[in-house]
Amino acid sequence: MTKSDNLNPSQPDQPSVLISQSSSGAGSHQLQQRTTTEEADAIADLAQPMSKSIEVVILGPNLPDQDNHWEFHVHVAGCTTLDDPLYDRHAEDKAVVHRLRSLREATLEAFSPSEFGYDPSNWPDFAEDLKVCDCVRWPGEVRHDSE
DSSP: OEEEEEOOTTOTTSOEEEEEOOSSOTTOOOEEEEEOHHHHHHHHHHHSOGGGOEEEEEEOOOOTTSTTTTOEEEEETTOGGGGSGGGGGGHHHHTOOEEEOSHHHHHHHHSOHHHHTOOGGGHHHHHTTEEEOTTOOOTTOOOOTTO
């Protein structure tokens, strides 16, 4: 039986330790596996219930002849703005619905670290190229009326 004894968010610079022990405790065999803070964050994200996610579509990238040609747009699935003829060229993108919980997840989905060759912990560098439309409200996000 595996126990997750130490996923300690209070020490973000220290790796977390997962300890595996037999269910009976006999033999006291222990295997330590170090997991980075980034991996611990990913595990915590997976543990959150999917009810805390929203369905979005990610459109893009924009056309190469545009100044912002690497920009992607994020809309809530079913947003009426997507009916605009401007989005007709993104029919395939509109058909793919993603269940996501955060800007981080949207960024990692649009800019796959393996495809773009970067460390996932650097996702904020890529988030600036996501245009998150007004229809999107991430779970737990609080907006003021002026936004």
